[in-house]
Amino acid sequence: MITDSFSSTAAWMQVQAALTKPGVTDIVLALVVLGVVALAADYAHMLYLHYRMPPGPLPWPIVGNTWLLPDNKPWIYFEEVAKQYKTPLITFWIGRNPTVWICDAWAASELLDKRAGIYPSRPRMVVFGELGPGQTNLVSMYYGDRWRVHRKLTHIGVGLQQVRNYRPFQNDESMLVAHNIIKTPELYEKHFERYAASVVSIIGFGRRISDTKDPIISEVLAVMQRAAELNVPGKTFPMLMETFPILAKFPNAIAPWKHGLGGKNSRGGSFYYSLAEEARDNPEQPQSYVKKIFEEAPKYDLRPEEIAALTGNLFGAGSDTSSSTLVTFVLACCAFPEVLPRAWEELDRVVGPDRSPSMDDEHNLPYIKAFVKEVFRWRSVAIIGGQPHAPIQDDEYKGWLIPKGTWVQGNVWAIHHSEKEFPDPDRFYPARYLKEDPQNRPFPNERGYMTFGWGRRVCSGQGLAEQGTFITIARLLWAFNIRKARGPDGKEIPVDIFAYTNGLNMRPEPFKCQFIPRSLEIRATVEREGEEAEQRLSVYDGETKYRLSQWFTKA
Numbered sequence: 001m002i003t004d005s006f007s008s009t010a011a012w013m014q015v016q017a018a019l020t021k022p023g024v025t026d027i028v029l030a031l032v033v034l035g036v037v038a039l040a041a042d043y044a045h046m047l048y049l050h051y052r053m054p055p056g057p058l059p060w061p062i063v064g065n066t067w068l069l070p071d072n073k074p075w076i077y078f079e080e081v082a083k084q085y086k087t088p089l090i091t092f093w094i095g096r097n098p099t100v101w102i103c104d105a106w107a108a109s110e111l112l113d114k115r116a117g118i119y120p121s122r123p124r125m126v127v128f129g130e131l132g133p134g135q136t137n138l139v140s141m142y143y144g145d146r147w148r149v150h151r152k153l154t155h156i157g158v159g160l161q162q163v164r165n166y167r168p169f170q171n172d173e174s175m176l177v178a179h180n181i182i183k184t185p186e187l188y189e190k191h192f193e194r195y196a197a198s199v200v201s202i203i204g205f206g207r208r209i210s211d212t213k214d215p216i217i218s219e220v221l222a223v224m225q226r227a228a229e230l231n232v233p234g235k236t237f238p239m240l241m242e243t244f245p246i247l248a249k250f251p252n253a254i255a256p257w258k259h260g261l262g263g264k265n266s267r268g269g270s271f272y273y274s275l276a277e278e279a280r281d282n283p284e285q286p287q288s289y290v291k292k293i294f295e296e297a298p299k300y301d302l303r304p305e306e307i308a309a310l311t312g313n314l315f316g317a318g319s320d321t322s323s324s325t326l327v328t329f330v331l332a333c334c335a336f337p338e339v340l341p342r343a344w345e346e347l348d349r350v351v352g353p354d355r356s357p358s359m360d361d362e363h364n365l366p367y368i369k370a371f372v373k374e375v376f377r378w379r380s381v382a383i384i385g386g387q388p389h390a391p392i393q394d395d396e397y398k399g400w401l402i403p404k405g406t407w408v409q410g411n412v413w414a415i416h417h418s419e420k421e422f423p424d425p426d427r428f429y430p431a432r433y434l435k436e437d438p439q440n441r442p443f444p445n446e447r448g449y450m451t452f453g454w455g456r457r458v459c460s461g462q463g464l465a466e467q468g469t470f471i472t473i474a475r476l477l478w479a480f481n482i483r484k485a486r487g488p489d490g491k492e493i494p495v496d497i498f499a500y501t502n503g504l505n506m507r508p509e510p511f512k513c514q515f516i517p518r519s520l521e522i523r524a525t526v527e528r529e530g531e532e533a534e535q536r537l538s539v540y541d542g543e544t545k546y547r548l549s550q551w552f553t554k555a
C-alpha cells in the first residue's frame with residue numbers, strides 16, 4: 001500500500017514537472033498525441049461522409065481509396081464499382097477528397113442538367129487547376145462573375161449563331177480532307193489534325209494551317225495530350241498530388257514530381273499571347289476572334305494571360321477533340337463494315353456523284369445523322385465528361401449527401417455503355433438512333449448522347465464541333481469505302497475496338513486502314529472540289545514566326 005501510494009505520488013510529480021518544465025521528449029510526445037487525435041477526428045469525419053454520401057469502397061485514413069485505382073482507364077473501373085453497388089453514382093476517395101462518379105444517364109441529367117444552378121462550378125483541382133491554368137482559364141474557373149465574362153467572350157467566338165458563319169470555310173477545309181486522303185491515305189490521322197487545327201486557327205487568328213507538318217499541329221497536340229493525362233485520377237505522379245495536395249506546395253527546385261507543369265505564368269500561355277498579338281497587328285490578316293478580344297479587353301480589364309487562355313482554348317479544347325472523333329469514326333467503319341451500305345444508299349439517293357454532301361442536306365440524311373450520333377456515343381472522346389463539376393451548395397440525391405464543393409464527374413464511358421439505354425453497347429450500330437429501330441431506347445435528352453457535358457458548363461464549342469463532324473463524316477462516307485487494311489498475305493489486318501489512349505481526351509491507338517474511292521465519278525468530284533476549296537481558302541494563307549518549342553527553349 002505504502003509503496004503504491006509512493007509510486008503514484010512520484011508519477012504525479014513527474015507529470016507536474018513535465019507540465020511546468022517540458023523536455024524535448026515531452027514535446028514530441030505531445031505532438032504525437034495531438035497528431036493521433038487530429039488524424040482520428042479527420043478519419044471520423046471521412047467515415048461520417050462515407051456513410052452519408054453515395055456508396056463506394058471504405059476509405060482509409062489519409063490515402064482514401066487511391067491505392068485501388070487501376071493503372072489505366074479508371075472510368076472502366078468506376079463503371080464496375082457502380083454495378084457492384086447497384087447504384088447510379090458512387091463515391092471514390094482520392095486521398096481525403098471524396099469524388100462522386102455519375103455512371104447513369106438519368107442521374108447525370110437530373111443533377112447536372114436539371115439542377116444546373118446547383119452544379120455550375122469546378123472543384124479544387126490541384127494538378128489541372130492550381131498547378132495549371134488556375135483561375136485564368138474558363139475551363140478550370142470557379143463559377144462566378146469572371147467565369148461569366150469568359151463564357152460570354154468565348155461565345156463571341158464560337159456561340160451557336162456565330163458558328164453558322166463559319167460553315168463556308170469549315171466545309172472547304174473538310175473538302176480538302178477528302179482530297180488529301182485520296183493523295184496520301186496513309187496520313188489520314190494527320191489530315192484530320194490539320195483540318196481541326198486549321199478551322200480553329202482561322203476562327204481565332206485569321207490564318208489557316210495548310211500543311212500537316214506545320215509545327216503548331218504537332219506541338220499543340222502534344223501539349224494537349226499531355227494536359228489530358230493530368231485530370232485522370234491516378235496513383236503515380238503527378239496525379240498523386242491530388243491525394244497528397246501538400247506535395248504541390250513544395251518549391252519546384254526540390255520537387256521533381258512537379259516538373260513540366262505549366263502554372264499560371266506558363267510559357268504555353270505566353271506563346272498564345274504572342275500569336276494573338278501577331279494576328280492583331282497584321283493588317284493583312286482577315287477579321288478574327290483575337291481582334292475582337294483585343295477590342296473587348298479594356299471593357300473587361302482582361303490581363304494578357306486571360307487573352308492567351310481565351311484564344312488558346314480554341315486550339316486546346318477544339319483541335320485534339322475534333323480530330324480524335326474523326327479517327328474513332330474511321331475505326332468504327334473498319335470494325336463494323338455492315339453499317340456502310342445503308343449510308344451509301346442514302347447518300348447516293350439524296351446527293352449523287354456530281355457533288356459532295358453539304359450542310360443543307362442534313363435534314364434529308366436521317367441515317368447519316370444517326371451515324372454521327374453513334375460516333376459521338378460509341379467511343380466519346382471526352383470520356384469522363386471533361387473537367388469535374390462542383391455544387392455551390394450542399395445537395396441531396398436519393399437520400400445521399402453531396403456536399404458543397406465536391407468533385408462530381410460524369411462518367412461518360414459508363415453512361416454511354418449502359419445496356420439499358422444502348423443494348424449491345426460496344427457494337428457500332430447507328431440505327432439505334434432511329435425511332436423505328438427495335439434497339440431504340442429512351443434517353444433523358446433529345447440528342448441521345450452526353451458527349452459535350454452538361455448544364456452551364458456544357459462545351460462552348462459544341463455547335464462548331466457538331467457541324468464540322470457531321471459534314472466531314474457525311475463527305476467521307478459518300479466518297480470512300482473505308483475498310484481494314486490488308487497485309488502482304490492479302491488478309492485483312494484486324495482492328496482492336498478497345499485499343500484507346502489513356503487520356504481525358506482519348507483517341508484510338510494507331511491502326512492501318514484503306515480508303516477506296518467509291519467510283520471514278522466520285523473521285524473526280526473530290527479532286528475538283530478539293531482544288532476549288534484550296535483556291536477559296538487561300539485568303540487565309542499566312543505564316544507565324546512563333547513556335548511553341550522555341551518558346552519553351554527561350555523562356
Ligand code: HEM
Pocket residue numbers: 138139140151154158200313314315317318319321322325381382385386387388389451452453454455456457458459460461462464465
Ligand atoms: C468533338 C469535339 C468536342 C468535344 C467532345 C468536347 C467536349 C467537351 C466537354 C465534355 C466539356 C466539359 C463540359 C462540362 O464540364 O460539363 C467541354 C468544355 C469546353 N469545351 Fe469542348 N468539346 C469539343 C470541341 C470543342 C471546341 C471545338 C471548342 C472551341 C473551339 C471547345 C471549347 C470548350 C470550352 C471553352 C469548354 C469549357 C467550358 C466551361 O468550363 O465553361 N470544345 N468540351
